[in-house]
Amino acid sequence: MNVGVLVSGSGTNLQSLIDRARRGELGPARIAVVGSNVPDCAALARARAAGLPTFVVDHRDYSARAGFDRALMTGLRAHQTDLVVLAGFMRVLGEEMLGSFPGRIINIHPALLPAFAGVRAQRQAYEAGVKVSGCTVHYVDGGVDTGPIIAQAAVLVHEEDDEETLRARILAEEHRLLPAVVRAIAERRVVIEDRKVRILGLSPSGESLRSL
Amino acid sequence: MNVGVLVSGSGTNLQSLIDRARRGELGPARIAVVGSNVPDCAALARARAAGLPTFVVDHRDYSARAGFDRALMTGLRAHQTDLVVLAGFMRVLGEEMLGSFPGRIINIHPALLPAFAGVRAQRQAYEAGVKVSGCTVHYVDGGVDTGPIIAQAAVLVHEEDDEETLRARILAEEHRLLPAVVRAIAERRVVIEDRKVRILGLSPSGESLRSL
Numbered sequence: 436m437n438v439g440v441l442v443s444g445s446g447t448n449l450q451s452l453i454d455r456a457r458r459g460e461l462g463p464a465r466i467a468v469v470g471s472n473v474p475d476c477a478a479l480a481r482a483r484a485a486g487l488p489t490f491v492v493d494h495r496d497y498s499a500r501a502g503f504d505r506a507l508m509t510g511l512r513a514h515q516t517d518l519v520v521l522a523g524f525m526r527v528l529g530e531e532m533l534g535s536f537p538g539r540i541i542n543i544h545p546a547l548l549p550a551f552a553g554v555r556a557q558r559q560a561y562e563a564g565v566k567v568s569g570c571t572v573h574y575v576d577g578g579v580d581t582g583p584i585i586a587q588a589a590v591l592v593h594e595e596d597d598e599e600t601l602r603a604r605i606l607a608e609e610h611r612l613l614p615a616v617v618r619a620i621a622e623r624r625v626v627i628e629d630r631k632v633r634i635l636g637l638s639p640s641g642e643s644l645r646s647l
Numbered sequence: 648m649n650v651g652v653l654v655s656g657s658g659t660n661l662q663s664l665i666d667r668a669r670r671g672e673l674g675p676a677r678i679a680v681v682g683s684n685v686p687d688c689a690a691l692a693r694a695r696a697a698g699l700p701t702f703v704v705d706h707r708d709y710s711a712r713a714g715f716d717r718a719l720m721t722g723l724r725a726h727q728t729d730l731v732v733l734a735g736f737m738r739v740l741g742e743e744m745l746g747s748f749p750g751r752i753i754n755i756h757p758a759l760l761p762a763f764a765g766v767r768a769q770r771q772a773y774e775a776g777v778k779v780s781g782c783t784v785h786y787v788d789g790g791v792d793t794g795p796i797i798a799q800a801a802v803l804v805h806e807e808d809d810e811e812t813l814r815a816r817i818l819a820e821e822h823r824l825l826p827a828v829v830r831a832i833a834e835r836r837v838v839i840e841d842r843k844v845r846i847l848g849l850s851p852s853g854e855s856l857r858s859l
Contacts, residue, residue: 547779550762564843566799567759567781587778589801594845631776633806 436621437467439516441507441524446478448522448543451610452617453485461614464621468514470507472526488514494526504532511536518620521575522613525554533577538627540575541620543613545605547571547587552580557602566592568601570609572616574627583630588612648833649679651728653719653736658690660734660755663822664829665697673826676833680726682719684738700726706738716744723748730832733787734825737766745789750839752787753832755825757817759783759799764792769814778804780813782821784828786839795842797832800824 438461442449449469455461469482472494482489490510497503508531511519521528521542533540546556548571551563560568569589576582588608592601619625624635650673654661661681667673681694684706694701702722709715720743723731733740733754745752758768760783763775772780781801788794800820804813831837836847 547759547762547777549775549777550759563761564796565759565761566783566796567801569779569801571778584776584778589779589781589803591801594849637806 436464436517437515438464438518438520438617438621439467439511439514440469440482440520440522442469442471442476442478442482442522443473443525444476444478444523446476446481446523447606448609448613449478450481452520452522452614453481453487455614455618460618462618462622464518464617467516468511470510472503472524478523500527500529501531504529508532508535518617520613520617527579528575530577533575538574541572541585541616542575542580542582543609544571544573544580545602545609547589548573548580548584557605558598560592561596561598561601568592568605570605570612572612574632583627583632585625585632586612586616586634648676648729649727650676650730650732650829650833651679651723651726652681652694652732652734654681654683654688654690654694654734655685655737656688656690656735658688658693658735659818660821660825661690662693664732664734664826665693665699667826667830672830674830674834676730676829679728680723682722684715684736690735712739712741713743716741720744720747730829732825732829739791740787742789745787750786753784753797753828754787754792754794755821756783756785756792757814757821759801760785760792760796769817770810772804773808773810773813780804780817782817782824784824786844795839795844797837797844798824798828798846 440449452466456466466487468488470490471479472492474491474493479489492506494503519536519540546560547569551559567589569587571587572585574582590605590608619634626633652661664678668678678699680700682702683691684704686703686705691701704715704718706715731748731752756768758772759781763771779801781799783799784797786794802817802820831846838845
């Protein structure tokens with residue numbers, strides 16, 4: 436299964452995927468291409484350092500989303516992308532892109548959705564004073580962080596936390612959860628029924644992927 | 648510290664408080680009185696079986712919330728209540744009651760607030776397909792499940808769960824979390840600053856009360 440990873444920032448989730456792939460831990464998934472809307476982001480440097488093909492579609496070059504989307508699709512299709520992974524990709528995708536990869540775009544979000552959707556989720560959680568937060572891998576639909584939830588991991592908020600320490604603790608779980616989901620999808624163990632996602636072949640306890 | 652517990656249903660959270668009190672695990676807190684708006688609920692039977700004073704304020708006898716609230720306040724004050732614990736109490740409290748026990752009313756909610764506020768939280772979570780849910784103890788303010796969060800416990804949703812098995816797993820955490828918070832409040836280890844709650848004297852890791 437060819438995975439196209441879209442990035443905008445530092446690329447630590449991309450790095451986690453690269454590292455797992457090198458250790459043979461992504462199952463039948465391979466990273467086929469890395470695309471970004473930010474020409475000089477650190478994530479692209481990570482991709483190049485790993486010898487991965489990259490492409491850039493700078494959103495500032497497009498006046499309408501449809502054109503931006505089509506350029507992304509071209510970059511992904513050039514490498515026979517089967518699964519699109521948004522790993523810190525900070526642009527909302529349009530209908531054309533969603534329709535082009537139906538049920539094959541996933542995103543990692545740094546909160547326990549449906550709580551704290553949108554940007555700065557860690558700050559939202561910190562300022563809300565929650566004692567438990569976490570991260571979510573979900574299918575992407577037309578809304579902002581509203582698609583079917585595939586897997587989640589909980590993270591305890593510590594009394595001495597500030598926004599940054601909470602962000603770091605959540606990020607460590609992201610690095611674990613996203614590759615596990617990519618592998619499960621590549622192994623065709625993820626099924627969706629009526630917006631509810633089931634992962635087949637988990638441990639007898641039936642716990643979901645967050646316990647991997 | 649005299650605790651007044653308000654109940655409407657089966658009273659398993661009340662029973663957990665009763666059991667902990669008997670084992671000397673509520674610290675300086677004692678259950679002073681149990682009040683209910685449902686005359687024949689099982690929770691009242693549990694209270695009587697434990698030899699606790701009880702009172703009933705049937706909301707159907709009151710045309711306005713203020714009168715209902717005042718009757719509750721009378722029942723609680725008759726036993727010198729310092730802290731009001733809503734343990735499955737299914738009525739929203741009015742301003743008079745909130746003003747009468749400022750910062751001294753807490754509630755247990757079967758979800759990780761701010762997600763799934765309101766009634767049937769477990770069903771909301773189950774139908775949303777989340778992989779992590781839990782419970783929350785929070786201070787009560789004028790909104791529905793919107794007050795400052797004191798403690799939370801996470802619960803994993805299992806692949807084979809239905810609404811009832813999820814409800815039971817969350818309930819087991821409620822039974823642990825609520826007495827721990829009552830004890831911490833009675834020991835004056837719970838402080839609130841700018842709607843954010845801190846619990847003093849926790850383990851060096853600084854994790855919040857859910858790890859007790």
